[in-house]
Amino acid sequence: MNIVRSLSLGIAAATALVVTASAGTLDDVKARGMLNCGSSGQLPGFSLPDAQGIWMGFDVDYCRAVAAAIFNDPTKVKFVALSSKDRFTALQSGDIDVLSRNTTWTSSRDTQLGLNFTAINYFDGQGFIVRKSIKVNSALELNDAAVCVQQGTTTELNLTDYFRANKMRVKVVAFATLDESLKAYDTGRCDSYTTDASQLYSVRLKLAKPDDHVVLPEIISKEPLGPLVRHGDDQWFDIIKWVHFALVNAEEFNITKANVDEQVKSDNPEIKRLLGTEGNYGEQLGLTKDWVVRIVKGVGNYGEVFDRNLGQGSPLKIARGINALWTKGGLQYAPPVR
Amino acid sequence: MGAATPIAYVRSRPAERRRPPVSARGPFAWLRQNLFSTPFNAVLTIVAMMALAWLVPPVIRFLLIDAVWVGADREACLAGPDGREVGACWPFVRERIFYFIYGSYPLGERWRVDLFFALFAFGAGWLLWLEAPRRTLGAAYFFVVLPIASFILLSGWPAVGLARVDTALWGGLLVTVVVAAVGIVLSLPLGIVLALGRRSKMPIVKFFSVAFIEFVRGVPLITVLFMASVMLPLFVPPAWSPDKLMRALVGVTVFSAAYMAEVVRAGLAAIPRGQFEAAQALGLSYGRMMRLIVLPQALRITIPNIVNSTVALFKDTTLVFFVGIFDFLRTIEVARADPKWATPVTSATGYAFAALFYFVCCWSMSLYARRLERRLSAGQGR
Numbered sequence: 026m027n028i029v030r031s032l033s034l035g036i037a038a039a040t041a042l043v044v045t046a047s048a049g050t051l052d053d054v055k056a057r058g059m060l061n062c063g064s065s066g067q068l069p070g071f072s073l074p075d076a077q078g079i080w081m082g083f084d085v086d087y088c089r090a091v092a093a094a095i096f097n098d099p100t101k102v103k104f105v106a107l108s109s110k111d112r113f114t115a116l117q118s119g120d121i122d123v124l125s126r127n128t129t130w131t132s133s134r135d136t137q138l139g140l141n142f143t144a145i146n147y148f149d150g151q152g153f154i155v156r157k158s159i160k161v162n163s164a165l166e167l168n169d170a171a172v173c174v175q176q177g178t179t180t181e182l183n184l185t186d187y188f189r190a191n192k193m194r195v196k197v198v199a200f201a202t203l204d205e206s207l208k209a210y211d212t213g214r215c216d217s218y219t220t221d222a223s224q225l226y227s228v229r230l231k232l233a234k235p236d237d238h239v240v241l242p243e244i245i246s247k248e249p250l251g252p253l254v255r256h257g258d259d260q261w262f263d264i265i266k267w268v269h270f271a272l273v274n275a276e277e278f279n280i281t282k283a284n285v286d287e288q289v290k291s292d293n294p295e296i297k298r299l300l301g302t303e304g305n306y307g308e309q310l311g312l313t314k315d316w317v318v319r320i321v322k323g324v325g326n327y328g329e330v331f332d333r334n335l336g337q338g339s340p341l342k343i344a345r346g347i348n349a350l351w352t353k354g355g356l357q358y359a360p361p362v363r
Numbered sequence: 364m365g366a367a368t369p370i371a372y373v374r375s376r377p378a379e380r381r382r383p384p385v386s387a388r389g390p391f392a393w394l395r396q397n398l399f400s401t402p403f404n405a406v407l408t409i410v411a412m413m414a415l416a417w418l419v420p421p422v423i424r425f426l427l428i429d430a431v432w433v434g435a436d437r438e439a440c441l442a443g444p445d446g447r448e449v450g451a452c453w454p455f456v457r458e459r460i461f462y463f464i465y466g467s468y469p470l471g472e473r474w475r476v477d478l479f480f481a482l483f484a485f486g487a488g489w490l491l492w493l494e495a496p497r498r499t500l501g502a503a504y505f506f507v508v509l510p511i512a513s514f515i516l517l518s519g520w521p522a523v524g525l526a527r528v529d530t531a532l533w534g535g536l537l538v539t540v541v542v543a544a545v546g547i548v549l550s551l552p553l554g555i556v557l558a559l560g561r562r563s564k565m566p567i568v569k570f571f572s573v574a575f576i577e578f579v580r581g582v583p584l585i586t587v588l589f590m591a592s593v594m595l596p597l598f599v600p601p602a603w604s605p606d607k608l609m610r611a612l613v614g615v616t617v618f619s620a621a622y623m624a625e626v627v628r629a630g631l632a633a634i635p636r637g638q639f640e641a642a643q644a645l646g647l648s649y650g651r652m653m654r655l656i657v658l659p660q661a662l663r664i665t666i667p668n669i670v671n672s673t674v675a676l677f678k679d680t681t682l683v684f685f686v687g688i689f690d691f692l693r694t695i696e697v698a699r700a701d702p703k704w705a706t707p708v709t710s711a712t713g714y715a716f717a718a719l720f721y722f723v724c725c726w727s728m729s730l731y732a733r734r735l736e737r738r739l740s741a742g743q744g745r
Binding site: 066069070074079104105111114120208227 | 437441442458459462465466467470531532534593596685687688689696697700701702705706710
């Protein structure tokens with residue numbers, strides 16, 4: 026682990042030289058005419074090509090929003106498919122401008138890799154799915170349960186930690202792949218299956234009878250997800266961070282893809298500042314006055330992005346939960362534009 | 364004449380009747396000769412039959428009988444309320460088939476990929492059909508015209524009105540064909556050069572050939588690909604670094620060239636010294652000796668091995684999967700994650716489809732090679 030860490034530090038240091046030698050990331054992206062965005066390409070709801078091969082998903086829409094803000098064209102993104110192993114290297118080496126790939130914000134990742142997390146766009150956490158027939162309403166009732174899990178992940182560690190902390194016993198049934206562990210759960214070898222809550226919903230659809238299963242309310246770990254950028258370019262860092270805030274603010278002021286043209290005429294000073302009819306807040310970021318209008322026209326507001334990819338408008342039907350706006354009891358909160 | 368001398372018969376009574384010979388024709392004879400010739404073979408036959416009876420019906424049931432043929436989304440492929448077993452979910456493959464062929468290639472530009480497939484099939488047919496007219500012209504087309512035309516066609520050339528298409532958008536069958544074709548077409552000449560280099564008497568040439576072959580063969584392909592796709596950009600500034608697909612193509616070519624070199628070297632080693640000496644006695648230069656006398660014989664001997672390497676390479680192209688390139692297998696892998704089609708049988712259907720595809724491709728390659736071998740060794744068949 027130490028070797029890996031010092032190697033990646035060395036790599037980060039070496040690439041910092043190359044990277045700082047070039048112009049700012051924003052200028053590079055503009056010169057290229059294309060945003061290079063690292064994502065998974067294999068994660069339902071977050072990033073997955075559709076039947077036409079067009080990338081769709083929550084993480085994907087964040088990159089499209091950035092492209093919309095810069096080019097006024099959400100399609101000017103080149104997606105690079107990255108595994109969880111090579112995602113950081115790709116960002117460090119400059120292969121991609123932004124990493125929007127379902128990545129948990131942790132202290133070591135933030136400090137040791139030469140990378141910065143910009144904002145939390147999805148509050149995820151590990152959850153449980155059980156059969157309705159066993160009539161369990163809380164994870165705390167799972168004492169002595171057999172729980173299926175994927176091997177060698179932090180998921181496995183969280184699971185044992187949680188049961189130990191609550192003085193319960195658990196039989197961990199671990200498998201190398203998601204498919205195997207899921208099959209074991211489906212055929213009844215385990216009472217429950219655990220992984221990140223955002224995954225539980227897509228996993229549930231793969232079961233023989235999805236309606237016979239329910240996701241329990243307990244979330245046993247903190248998995249804040251968000252996009253990352255390289256160290257050393259604060260303007261770019263600000264842009265990615267504020268694209269997220271713009272999406273959240275747009276939802277808060279009920280500015281949608283459909284009504285953005287009317288909202289531009291609004292008298293509300295906060296909306297005027299957000300949409301650039303007053304002040305020059307977009308230009309301060311290095312973008313244009315109408316940057317938020319471009320974003321919302323391109324992908325919609327935060328709520329629309331969520332609904333289309335993960336929520337009621339998608340097959341996954343994930344509830345907003347703690348990802349609701351702060352005004353609705355959730356955690357999504359954005360600083361004001363002023 | 365006097366009294367007739369008695370004729371001495373050798374045999375005083377007719378020979379005992381033998382049973383008619385065991386029929387040498389017909390289905391029973393065939394069975395006896397091929398399947399039950401000895402008790403051991405009989406046991407093997409029975410075991411094999413049992414294995415087939417155990418394996419084949421479930422496969423057929425899954426792929427055909429229980430399979431779902433029409434449907435719009437996952438609902439169609441779920442087990443009904445009656446608990447009926449559901450087999451392969453073919454509507455999933457049907458909806459995604461264009462993704463499996465073109466990947467993310469822009470919709471409006473896909474005719475370019477179709478044209479590429481047509482040009483490629485035409486060239487391959489011309490070259491592989493042994494009775495085809497003007498095969499030297501065919502070779503020139505396949506090895507010179509086709510690569511250039513394909514490159515312009517697929518990646519675009521704005522000057523002639525073809526929009527640029529980034530290789531990140533290429534995918535599916537297109538990528539598999541491109542990687543396999545480039546690997547196979549480039550690795551053979553490279554391999555021949557390396558093999559000749561390894562047998563060369565010039566020490567530097569020999570050293571580099573040996574070092575290259577041994578180094579590349581000592582490293583797994585996946586490592587070569589990782590090096591090419593992850594490490595290379597760290598040493599080369601982003602502006603200069605070749606694109607991802609190009610890196611993988613170089614990796615695959617280098618790797619298969621090293622294996623091809625050893626295959627060709629084995630063929631060269633099998634040519635008797637007399638052939639070299641005779642060629643030299645005729646006053647042929649090194650180049651003509653190799654081209655006219657040695658290589659034609661050496662390559663004929665190695666055809667089975669070349670095909671073996673080719674089939675292996677074709678399947679190895681799936682390893683580009685791990686460096687984020689969307690080859691045929693990866694497009695299936697991605698599609699099966701689609702929640703629209705998420706069912707317990709979706710993954711199995713995708714993999715079954717991939718298995719059928721790779722089997723048909725590899726099997727036809729080896730069928731062709733067998734024919735070619737038979738034809739080229741006609742002179743030895745006495």
